[in-house]
Amino acid sequence: MLEVPETESKVKKTVVIIGVISLVALLLWGVTASLDTLANDRAQSSIVVTTEQGDVIQTVGAYGRLQARHSSSLIAEVDGVIADIVRFPGTAVEPGDTVIILENPQLQRDLEQAQLSVLEAKANLELVEAALEEQRIVLLNELEMITTEISLSQKELDTKKFLSEQGLVTQLDFLRSETNLKKSKLSHSLLQRRITALEKTEVAERNMALYKLQEADKRLELVNQDLAHLQVTAKRNGLLSNLHDDIKIGNPVTRGQVLAQVTDPDNLYAELLMSANDSQLVSSGQEVLLNIRDETVHGSVLRIFPTAENNQVRLDVKLPQKLPPIARANLDVSAKIIVAQLESVIKVKKPTDGLKQGSLNQLFVRNNDKFIKRDVQFGLVGDSNVQVLSGLDVGDEVLLTTNPELIKQSEISVDDVQDE
Incomplete structure (x- = not known):
């Protein structure tokens, strides 16, 4: 009869004990992390804001690219083979500057x-x-x-x-x-x-x-x-914006082929896309806040295209002559179109998303040491604030909470909010 050595049995017991200890530690860590997260969420589920007087702005988002309003194409006027590329995209050019050299025996x-x-x-x-x-x-x-x-x-x-x-x-x-x-x-x-x-x-x-x-x-x-014409030259002042992909030394070109684009960097506009639903709120002339690499530029809606593609509608935005130095044709940008704006009205921070203009809502308004539920009539719903038509005055403190236990109550003690 074979006998299991005593040493091997002790090793197995040790491994099992270590595994159990590790598992218990992992479970304790997970529970602690979950409790911390719940505590943080609970702490952030209620905030107190003050009603104030100011502007309420409603915007819709859009994205797209900068485009040159004036551009010219460099076109091959003879057949040939590319012998040399003298200037590359990003280079400033003047009339007569050679960009590409062709050869044709x-x-x-x-x-x-x-x-x-x-x-x-x-x-x-x-x-x-x-x-x-x-x-x-x-x-x-x-x-x-x-x-x-x-x-x-x-x-x-x-x-x-x-x-x-x-x-x-x-x-x-x-x-x-x-x-x-x-x-x-x-x-x-x-x-x-x-x-x-x-x-x-x-x-x-x-x-x-x-x-x-x-x-x-x-x-x-x-x-x-x-x-x-074997020397392809620029016809106007501007910036050489791009060379076509097949423009490489040794490649053939044919008469009439577009080789490159020269754009005016000082005369750009924004070509943007917005959702078809948002397009109902947008009209020509509305102010646009254009974000160009973290710099905000003010523009205006120039025109809106009548058709939608892939549930998106295109619009063009007119920009001022003076733009940030980083502005270039084909540069990606984002924008906010101001579709509604009210100045110097009573406003409060938006209590939740999905609010509708003119809706009647119940908010907890502070009265001494309690927050009492009160009917509040909202007006224009902005991006971060909402207009108050009735139910609140400037300086009122409002409890905004997503805690389901508090929402059910008709009044909440200030101490309960602080303890939370």
């Missing part, structure tokens, strides 16, 4: 081709002008010869007319000379019409050559502009 080839086209168009214009000048010289020379021929024919006709009258030449010779003169005059008239037509042709052909030259010049100008 095809544009260099287009430049060379455009330059050759300009030279070709200039040579063509010179060739047209030379050909037209040659035609003009030929026609003018022929016109001068015909003019001389007419003069000689006229003299010959006059001479033969005289001789014909004297009977020295035949009538046939006279008629032949007269016919030659008419031919010369007809040739002269034809040359004049050809010269007139040449003048019109000169205008048309010269204009055509000039148009081709202008077209080549314009093509060269456009290529030079495209080369200049």
Whole structure:
């Protein structure tokens, strides 16, 4: 028969005893902590407040971001590949400052081709002008010869007319000379019409050559502009707010692609969202307390969008020109919209949540050494205070309690409140 050693039995007993002691200590600690918590809750379940005169403000909450009222997009005006990013978001820029540099080898080839086209168009214009000048010289020379021929024919006709009258030449010779003169005059008239037509042709052909030259010049100008557009520059003063996610060195861009945004940091507005239920209380022009990184800025509701999305309604808030230095476009902000405000009225701290405007409530009001339950008519329910229409005067001490045992009573001793 096997026997359990006595030493092993003692060890097991010791472990059991230690475990029991630890469990008891843990239970005692839990009970003590619970009692402390209950005591604290009980101590905080009742407070005494004093009715006073002041302002009651009701607000609704909203959240959103700051947005730039004036912004411009940096748009790629040519195709290319990003070679360098000169400026990054958060940098102040001025008109002409380079933000991104692109490269496009095809544009260099287009430049060379455009330059050759300009030279070709200039040579063509010179060739047209030379050909037209040659035609003009030929026609003018022929016109001068015909003019001389007419003069000689006229003299010959006059001479033969005289001789014909004297009977020295035949009538046939006279008629032949007269016919030659008419031919010369007809040739002269034809040359004049050809010269007139040449003048019109000169205008048309010269204009055509000039148009081709202008077209080549314009093509060269456009290529030079495209080369200049490889440097994407800012068009206005402002702050480079962001670069698009795909703007990285080596990535391709296409003409018309938006690359970045430049915003005016001194001209911002708030784009906020509020619950659809709260939107019924909000209207244009209401004051807004905007929290920008723990700094409060006063604004006003500019407009409220008519539709709701995901049970939220969007509104825009107009802000003053002077904003905290931390203010930036796309910065998260929170806001309180003042939907109702009363000045210099009797007010008391809100006894509980869920109060309705104009409701009748029962509060414990101090009378000597007792708090006596009294009917109190509430008005506007603010964020932390409520307007008192009747039942309380300025200076009255009111017991606000959530203790169910005290709430059931009609009056409470001051000592009971202090003991609690």
